[in-house]
Amino acid sequence: xxxxxxxxxxxxxxxxxxxxxxxxxxxxxxxxxxxxxxxxxxxxxxxxxxxxxxxxxxxxxxxxxxxxxxxxxxxxxxxxxxxxxxxxxxxxxxxxxxxxxxxxxxxxxxxxxxxxxxxxxxxxxxxxxxxxxxxxxxxxxxxxxxxxxxxxxxxxxx
Numbered sequence: 001x002x003x004x005x006x007x008x009x010x011x012x013x014x015x016x017x018x019x020x021x022x023x024x025x026x027x028x029x030x031x032x033x034x035x036x037x038x039x040x041x042x043x044x045x046x047x048x049x050x051x052x053x054x055x056x057x058x059x060x061x062x063x064x065x066x067x068x069x070x071x072x073x074x075x076x077x078x079x080x081x082x083x084x085x086x087x088x089x090x091x092x093x094x095x096x097x098x099x100x101x102x103x104x105x106x107x108x109x110x111x112x113x114x115x116x117x118x119x120x121x122x123x124x125x126x127x128x129x130x131x132x133x134x135x136x137x138x139x140x141x142x143x144x145x146x147x148x149x150x151x152x153x154x155x156x157x158x
Contacts, residue, residue: 001158002032004048006041008055008066011125013115014087017140018054021085021149029153038065042073050081050156053106056114057088059128060097070104081156082106085148087114089134107155110148113139 005022009015015035022033036044038055045051055066062070070077070084084106086093093111101109115138128134 001049002034002044002047003050003052003152003157004041004044005033005035006038006051006053006066006069007035008038008053008063008069010056010058010063011115011117011120013117013120013138013140014054014056017085017087017112017114017145018052020142020145021052021054021152024146024149025152025157028150029157031153031157038069041069045073045076045080048080049158050083050152051077052083052085052152052157054085054087057086057090057093057097057111060090060094062086062097062101074104078105081158083108083110083152083155083157085110085112087112087140089114089116089139108152112141112145112148115140 005018007015007018022035025031025033055063084101116136118136
């Protein structure tokens with residue numbers, strides 16, 4: 001059985017979270033994992049027992065490609081243990097977005113702060129951060145991310 005990690009990541013931070021979580025499941029829980037970008041993930045759905053969608057939040061909204069994946073694959077995902085992991089720059093997940101994510105009926109929704117690294121951003125992204133009075137840095141809590149990864153077996157990862 002395989003757990004598929006579907007990633008959406010414009011700048012790589014969220015993909016790094018997915019890769020770390022998959023590694024923890026492989027090495028500590030002996031779970032076979034595949035990490036795939038959202039564009040190619042549909043090809044893996046038939047062989048995946050469980051799915052973990054890892055996506056960033058920008059300006060309080062789920063990344064558009066991740067939302068399209070969840071919407072267009074809703075029927076297939078309904079038959080599998082689904083977990084959703086989102087990351088962003090805010091200290092916590094917006095309640096309205098949590099409610100939207102819970103509508104997909106995942107076994108868990110988890111939020112982690114991501115990394116906002118100036119070197120990885122283009123001019124417009126830097127401008128948005130400046131206008132929002134945001135800050136740069138790597139805010140990922142790797143211990144919490146790894147703990148959640150280990151707990152995914154309780155939420156259907158096999």
